[in-house]
Amino acid sequence: MSDVRIELRYFARVRELLGRRADTRTFPAGTTIADIWRSLTKECPSLVGLTWKPSVNQEYATPETVIQDGDEVVFIPPVSGGTASSALNPRPHHPRMDTHFAGRYER
């Protein structure tokens, strides 16, 4: 099994806490997105507790997703959202969005 090389890009709060916009990193084959987040939180403990959902190659994914060589991975903080009630979901926050979010992967 060979290593996989991926591009990580950082936005919003994640970018500010890490102090940079992107990294190219190499991980062992079989590494998941949750594993990468754990490695980032070891490097930058102030990331612990942030809520995010991942994207891989510009599509939403899950933390269990195994990365492939050449992937572009982003830990997407909750989007601007807003608090207006919605025609799609008449709740202040969108359940669909909530289920997309991975919760907290600080461990």
Place this chain on the structure above:
Amino acid sequence: MTGQPPRLCRLTHDPIDATELVAAVQTVADGAVCVFHGVVREDSRNRKVRFLDYDAYPEMAERKMHAILDEVAVRWPDQRAAIVHRLGVVNVGEASIIIAIGSPHRGESFDACRYVIDRVKQEVPIWKKEVFTDGEEWIEGS
């Protein structure tokens, strides 16, 4: 009328011109153009906002905005929609997003416009930081 106008769907660092969106969606078949402006308000949870600073994952944001317009085309085949979203500093009173819908009839234009703004808020990776007179804070949707 023949042919569809080219789709207007983009991010910009400049003030948004609503007339450009109207021109992009309106055809002679339309009886209604519905335009939504999302604007920056001064007061946020009892703090005074100086401006908002929008950040985006630009490639994915534009891809998701196009996907939302594709959804509109499926749900409302006789309507056209346009979206322009600001990035960077947006001052109080300015629009951070404008959506326009061109439609044969008014009722469905309101429905489509509401649909588009709600989907943008759900799906499009754009974040806003509120910058106050005494600090700043990323606003998160959940």
